[in-house]
Amino acid sequence: MLHMFSDVRSFRRDPLGFLLQKGNAAPLGLERLHLGPSPVMLVTDPDLIRPILKAPEHLIGKGRLIKKLTPVFGRSSLMLHGDEHKRRRAVLHKHMARGNVERYLPQMCAEIRAVGARIATAGTFDPQKYTAALALRTICIAVFGTQVISGGDEQALVRAVGLIEDDLADDMFRALPIGPVGWLRRRRRRTFAKLAMSTVVQRLRECAMKTSALRDLEELGLSDQDLRDEILTLLLAGHHTTGTTAAWVLYHMAARPDLAEAIAEEARRCSDPNGELRIEEVKRADISLNLVREVCRLYPGAWWFSREVLAPTQIGGRDLARGTSLLICPWQMQRDPRFWERPDEFDVNRRYFGDAYIPFGAGPRACAGMGVAMLELQLLALEMAAAYRFVGVAPNPAPWPKASVTLIPPPMAIRIEVRQGIAKEKTAA
Incomplete structure (x- = not known):
């Protein structure tokens, strides 16, 4: 017999497998998950996503699942709603829109090449150990300007994220509180991580360019604490999601040598006589772009997000009570056989990406950094190949x-x- 906690064990043992099985087997609409006393509904119909995300904020807004991130992200735009969210989002969208970021293409390519040189020295490498720091440096270039963060700051921030991310993930759907010993350990880890993060943020504020997003955020009249929260959210959300996705880009090029060779040829077509990528040609580089799209389908950086019903409403023909969480899972929806042929298969030749494709969210709260992420991942594929x-x-x-x-x-x-051609050029130089 089902009870309010009947899904907890299965979810905690294998959240990806659990959500995939539940969502793929459920009728299109909303599927109840028994993860505690408060109702949680998994959204299985892509046609419901935009109505949910575009609903008036007094009916559906950010709820308790997202608010569990508050100890790290504070009062940043990730956590806010209403007019204050719109003010800050306008600044972030301005600086992270692809058209704005494209002017930094030479600097982004230079960072990728520098990482490639370190990787080549090792010969054999684990991509995750390199891509997180690379994504962090790229988001800093796009939003704050060049040369604003040191290698030591990069590593400190990456280590701080690794220290607390599993705790945050565990807290999301925890139905029962942890014991006092576990709570004390978590508090110590978070205190240490936040201290390291705050130190990095302060140094970044001192070095940021006058034309950067930081200066525009300061003009909004944000407090020092709000500025710290906003910058930290940009760094953590921007680098961590893209960094993990970038590792899969390199993996699939390594697993498919024919694909890597095709992208190498595409890179040659996109380059000027000096070997520098030209942005107008990159925009037409379909093979590398399709690689990035397919990787984002299989391994979305933000693999779930949620909303909460704030007043009784109806979604998908169902009456929902106040306090109901609506869980949207790109990991499940982008592997649902009702929307994708051979959903678990990597297929760089896919040409259809409809409403079930939501690696960056959808609607007015879609990820503001989508343009930065897609460009960075495509440049990574082209430069490395x-x-x-x-x-x-x-x-x-x-x-x-x-x-x-x-x-x-x-x-x-x-x-x-x-x-071989690269090696000869280096020898000649």
Whole structure:
């Protein structure tokens, strides 16, 4: 017999498998999950997503599941709603829109090449160990300007995120409180992580360009604490989701040498005589773009997000009470066989990405950093394929990712070698 906690054990043991099984087997609409005393409904119909996300905020808004992130993200735009959210989002959208970010293409490519050189020295590498810091540096270039964060700050921030992310993921759907010993350990980890993060944020504020998003946020009259929360959210959300997705981009190029070769040829077509990528050609580089789209389908950085019913309303023909959580899971919806042929198969030739494709959310609250992320991932594929040949990857096929705040890739070992033409150029130089 089902009871209010009957799904908790299955969810905590394997959240990805649980949501995939529940969602794919459920009728289109809303499927009740028994994860505690408060009702949680899994949204299984893509036609309901936009109505939910566009609903008036007095009916459906950010609820208790998202608010569990408050100890880390504070009063940032990720947590806010209403006019204050719109004010801050306008600033972020201005600086992270693809048209604005494209002017930093040379600097972004230079950072990717620098990481590629370090990887080539190792010969065999685990992509996750490199892509998180690369994504962090890229988001800093796009939003705050060049040369605003040091290598030491990068590593401090990446370590701080790793220290607390599993705790945050565990808190999301925890029905019962943890014991005093566990609570004390978590408090110590969060205190240490927040101190490291605050130090990085302060240094970034001192170095940011006058034309950066920071200056525009300051003009909104935000308090020092609100500015800190906003910057930290940009750094954490921007680098962590893209960094984990970037690891899968490299994995699939390594697992498909023919794909890597096709992207290498595409990179040559996109480059000027000096080997620099040209943005107008990158916009037409379909192979690398389709690789990024398909990776985002299989491994969405934000693998779930939620809303909460704030006043009695009706969704999908069902009456919902105040306090009902609506769980939207891109991981499940983007692997549902009702919307995708061979949903678990990597297929770079897919050409249809409809309403069931939501790796960056949808509607007015879609991820403001989508343009930055897509461009960065595409540049990563082009630059790495142009300079290096992928000669092996293990394990292949790779296991499923770990469900934390984002989808954490499993340990991988990718082997690369410098392309012969590149090696000759370096020798001549």
